[in-house]
Amino acid sequence: MARELRLAMIGAPNTGKTTFFNGLTGGRAKTANYPGVTVERRTGHFRTPHDRAVELIDLPGIYGLAGRTLDERVAVDAITGRIEGEAPPDLLLIFLDATHLRTHLHSVLELKSLGRPAVLVLNMMDLAERDGTKIDIEALEKALGIPVIPSNAARKSGREALIRRIDDILDDALQNPGPGHIHISARELKSLQSEARAIANSVILHETGMNTLTRRLDNIFLHPLLGPIILASILFLMFQAVYSWANIPMDLIDGFFGFLHDQAKQIRPDWLSSLLADGIIAGIGSVLIFLPQILILFAFILLLESSGYMGRAAFLMDELMRRAGLNGRAFIPLLSSFACAVPGIMAARTIESERDRLTTIMVAPLMTCSARLPVYTLVIAAFIPREKVWIFNQQGLVIFTLYLSGILSALIVAFILRKTVTKGETQPLLMELPSYKLPQLWDFVLGLWQRIWIFLRRAGTVIFTAVVALWVLASFPRGENGIRDSFAGMVGRVLEPIFHPIGFNLETVIALVPGMAAREVVVAAMGTVYALQGNEEEIAGSLSQILQNAWTLPSALSFLAWYVFAPQCFATIAMVRRETNSLNWTLFMVGYLFALAYIAAFITYRVALAFTG
Amino acid sequence: MSTKRRKLNELKRHEAGRVCGFASHNDAMVIKLREIGFAEGDEVEVLGRGLIGGTPISVRLNQTVIALRIPEAGLVEVDLTP
Numbered sequence: 001m002a003r004e005l006r007l008a009m010i011g012a013p014n015t016g017k018t019t020f021f022n023g024l025t026g027g028r029a030k031t032a033n034y035p036g037v038t039v040e041r042r043t044g045h046f047r048t049p050h051d052r053a054v055e056l057i058d059l060p061g062i063y064g065l066a067g068r069t070l071d072e073r074v075a076v077d078a079i080t081g082r083i084e085g086e087a088p089p090d091l092l093l094i095f096l097d098a099t100h101l102r103t104h105l106h107s108v109l110e111l112k113s114l115g116r117p118a119v120l121v122l123n124m125m126d127l128a129e130r131d132g133t134k135i136d137i138e139a140l141e142k143a144l145g146i147p148v149i150p151s152n153a154a155r156k157s158g159r160e161a162l163i164r165r166i167d168d169i170l171d172d173a174l175q176n177p178g179p180g181h182i183h184i185s186a187r188e189l190k191s192l193q194s195e196a197r198a199i200a201n202s203v204i205l206h207e208t209g210m211n212t213l214t215r216r217l218d219n220i221f222l223h224p225l226l227g228p229i230i231l232a233s234i235l236f237l238m239f240q241a242v243y244s245w246a247n248i249p250m251d252l253i254d255g256f257f258g259f260l261h262d263q264a265k266q267i268r269p270d271w272l273s274s275l276l277a278d279g280i281i282a283g284i285g286s287v288l289i290f291l292p293q294i295l296i297l298f299a300f301i302l303l304l305e306s307s308g309y310m311g312r313a314a315f316l317m318d319e320l321m322r323r324a325g326l327n328g329r330a331f332i333p334l335l336s337s338f339a340c341a342v343p344g345i346m347a348a349r350t351i352e353s354e355r356d357r358l359t360t361i362m363v364a365p366l367m368t369c370s371a372r373l374p375v376y377t378l379v380i381a382a383f384i385p386r387e388k389v390w391i392f393n394q395q396g397l398v399i400f401t402l403y404l405s406g407i408l409s410a411l412i413v414a415f416i417l418r419k420t421v422t423k424g425e426t427q428p429l430l431m432e433l434p435s436y437k438l439p440q441l442w443d444f445v446l447g448l449w450q451r452i453w454i455f456l457r458r459a460g461t462v463i464f465t466a467v468v469a470l471w472v473l474a475s476f477p478r479g480e481n482g483i484r485d486s487f488a489g490m491v492g493r494v495l496e497p498i499f500h501p502i503g504f505n506l507e508t509v510i511a512l513v514p515g516m517a518a519r520e521v522v523v524a525a526m527g528t529v530y531a532l533q534g535n536e537e538e539i540a541g542s543l544s545q546i547l548q549n550a551w552t553l554p555s556a557l558s559f560l561a562w563y564v565f566a567p568q569c570f571a572t573i574a575m576v577r578r579e580t581n582s583l584n585w586t587l588f589m590v591g592y593l594f595a596l597a598y599i600a601a602f603i604t605y606r607v608a609l610a611f612t613g
Numbered sequence: 614m615s616t617k618r619r620k621l622n623e624l625k626r627h628e629a630g631r632v633c634g635f636a637s638h639n640d641a642m643v644i645k646l647r648e649i650g651f652a653e654g655d656e657v658e659v660l661g662r663g664l665i666g667g668t669p670i671s672v673r674l675n676q677t678v679i680a681l682r683i684p685e686a687g688l689v690e691v692d693l694t695p
Contacts, residue, residue: 103674131676211676223661224664319668431679
């Protein structure tokens with residue numbers, strides 16, 4: 001059998017590579033990391049009309065070969081065959097946004113200068129035509145000396161032109177594999193640019209100004225006063241939505257696990273019934289119930305990214321971030337961290353300056369990730385009444401405050417870090433603001449599914465293991481005082497004096513320990529701990545009802561404050577270790593976060609005690 | 614006719630001109646400006662500025678929108694002659 005051919009997709013960011021990738025491969029992507037670096041390597045497979053097997057590689061966006069960020073260097077190394085153990089691709093699919101032909105054409109010349117077999121995919125032709133731009137494809141093909149394929153990644157018909165010609169192009173590419181060399185200086189770039197501009201002048205038959213929709217929307221979204229107000233409203237709406245839209249599906253899931261719990265209670269022998277009902281079902285159920293909220297949060301983030309708004313948010317936040325010693329670009333990793341700090345920390349690799357990147361990584365865990373949602377929701381549902389203050393849901397307001405505390409402390413910590421341990425020059429800001437686009441349904445569904453799948457897999461592995469282990473530790477040895485006599489109780493009693501000043505009871509302390517595995521595990525763990533020690537009547541109630549009886553309001557608030565800061569997630573700590581490649585920085589982050597968590601919880605507890613008497 | 618040359622950061626909102634050169638003291642940054650698309654002869658127009666201190670600046674470069682801060686914009690020389 002012939003070997004699988006390798007096609008690499010390369011080009012500026014926002015040129016529709018990912019949509020094209022999803023369309024060609026049916027969305028079945030394998031995501032791995034390049035050896036030694038955590039740059040995502042997305043690969044998928046498809047077959048050509050002549051039945052050739054092709055591996056498609058989706059590379060990070062680059063504007064040219066002079067890329068300096070980790071991301072850009074990997075993309076350049078991948079296409080020039082400088083990655084160890086990986087041959088250079090057989091063919092480059094160079095992506096160019098037809099609406100930005102004039103501005104970006106020089107990067108095609110730069111990539112072509114590598115001498116590798118290449119095809120230009122002139123994407124978003126439909127948008128260019130709608131804007132009134134006319135391009136002479138044949139003349140462009142002649143001027144560049146490589147095949148030019150007009151395309152429209154969003155539609156199947158838009159990809160067919162490439163599919164039709166792919167076999168001929170591959171035949172040609174396999175006969176003439178080129179060498180690969182990189183050289184780029186300001187002067188060479190200048191001459192490439194003037195060459196590119198000359199080509200653009202001859203092939204663009206008709207051209208209008210910039211996309212009028214983008215201009216109009218930017219007048220509103222980037223308005224000095226209106227812009228920040230809109231951004232704040234979008235974020236506020238996002239957090240309100242997470243709270244109010246998720247209620248019904250959450251009640252359904254709650255009911256379902258309640259039913260399973262009751263069924264499992266009928267099983268004999270008793271220990272098996274307890275393992276299933278109190279361990280597995282109570283544990284997993286108390287985490288899965290947050291699926292609707294996480295779905296809504298991810299949906300918002302995906303829509304903001306794919307519509308082109310995210311770049312505007314970075315623009316609006318830039319000056320504030322700069323004053324905190326960060327970069328507008330850091331807004332994107334930090335916003336991703338609202339979903340999960342792990343991809344957020346990885347996204348920081350688009351930041352060029354090492355100090356900026358390090359600072360961003362250090363504060364990323366302060367952004368309220370979706371794993372904290374289960375913790376917040378549980379406690380808020382138990383202690384904050386579901387009443388309205390003016391037009392706002394009171395529970396939504398509390399969650400907004402918690403998010404805000406995370407953000408403000410991140411800015412303060414970043415500021416202090418930049419004045420002390422990561423002192424130095426800030427990175428300049430230079431980024432393209434993409435045209436506004438309607439998000440593609442298929443990309444949206446795939447993106448959402450990939451994130452949900454990660455959450456579900458975690459519920460099935462990490463959380464499952466943690467709750468079973470905890471059930472064992474909390475059930476044995478059996479004694480007069482229930483959980484207090486078990487192994488978990490012994491550990492808890494050792495730690496209890498440390499946590500007593502901040503209002504945590506023994507059960508909470510026991511649940512905190514497995515909660516190191518991942519934040520939401522603490523909820524599962526509390527589900528298990530309280531289910532094990534409670535009487536039958538209490539078990540019938542939900543975990544939040546149990547907490548209402550077991551905790552006081554000051555303890556609950558203290559617990560919330562603890563979770564704003566506590567670095568309770570092994571995945572994040574491991575990712576920080578890998579991305580900073582430094583044990584000292586990792587320890588520093590864990591240390592300062594625990595210290596902040598303890599101080600914040602202590603102050604919250606004492607103040608709340610003083611108020612409630 | 615005299616040419617009116619100014620730095621990109623000195624342009625007011627909706628003022629437009631053509632790129633006519635780059636400051637020479639920061640080659641690394643100029644390469645980046647060139648790679649993202651700034652080149653001699655290109656049309657630029659300041660579209661908007663941030664609330665605090667008029668930074669960052671959003672600039673139309675041909676049909677593309679680029680966001681940059683004042684120091685970076687200061688490296689781009691613009692000819693305002695219509």
